[in-house]
Amino acid sequence: MPNLRRLAFVCALFLSMTPAAAQQTQSRLYEITKSGVLRVCIWPMYYSISFRNPDSGQLEGIDIDLSKELAKDMGVKLDYVETSFGSFIADLQANKCDLGMFGVGATMKRAQAVAFSDPYLTSGVYAVVRKGGPITSWADIDKPGVNAGVSLGSYVENFMRSYFKNAKTVAVKSEAKRS
Secondary structure, eight states: OHHHHHHHHHHHHHHTOOHHHHHHTSOHHHHHHHHTEEEEEEOTEETTTEEEOTTTOOEESHHHHHHHHHHHHHTOEEEEEEOOTTTHHHHHHTTSOSEEOSOOOOOHHHHTTSOOOOOSOOOOOOOOOOTTSSOOSHHHHSSTTOEEEEETTSHHHHHHHHHOSSSEEEEEOTTSOOO
16 A cells, blocks of 8 residues: 555646646766767866876876766767857857866856756865976065966956056967967
């Protein structure tokens, strides 16, 4: 008898679902498994994270390795969609990709538009400077006449604009080539 009650309860629950709730049961996971393709947005200029090796042209890094394992575990083909920090939310919302994997800062503004997983990697903000050059600390950068380049649309862009009091933050398009 308890099994019949459970069955009746489940049936009543199913029949009482609103169309919106029923639609939610057709999740992104369902769409991925149905199509047999996992589309992952990446920014392939993030060394060791998701990076296109200029010598081989191959993608490498922790997010490339993790996305390959995820697709393998799901039993689906993997397609990469190149994006940027400034456009990945629009790309997700436009259904160009199923998820983004490229070391994105989970800001409140971004969290209002997309869902974030628990982080599997964290790092601080760091600067890249010439070896043996005049810059050895953050204070060396934050001086009048100094331009600090950051990736347009990245977490670091807004952070640096609020952090520096004297240096000028210059946002550079993600498509710019690194040497």
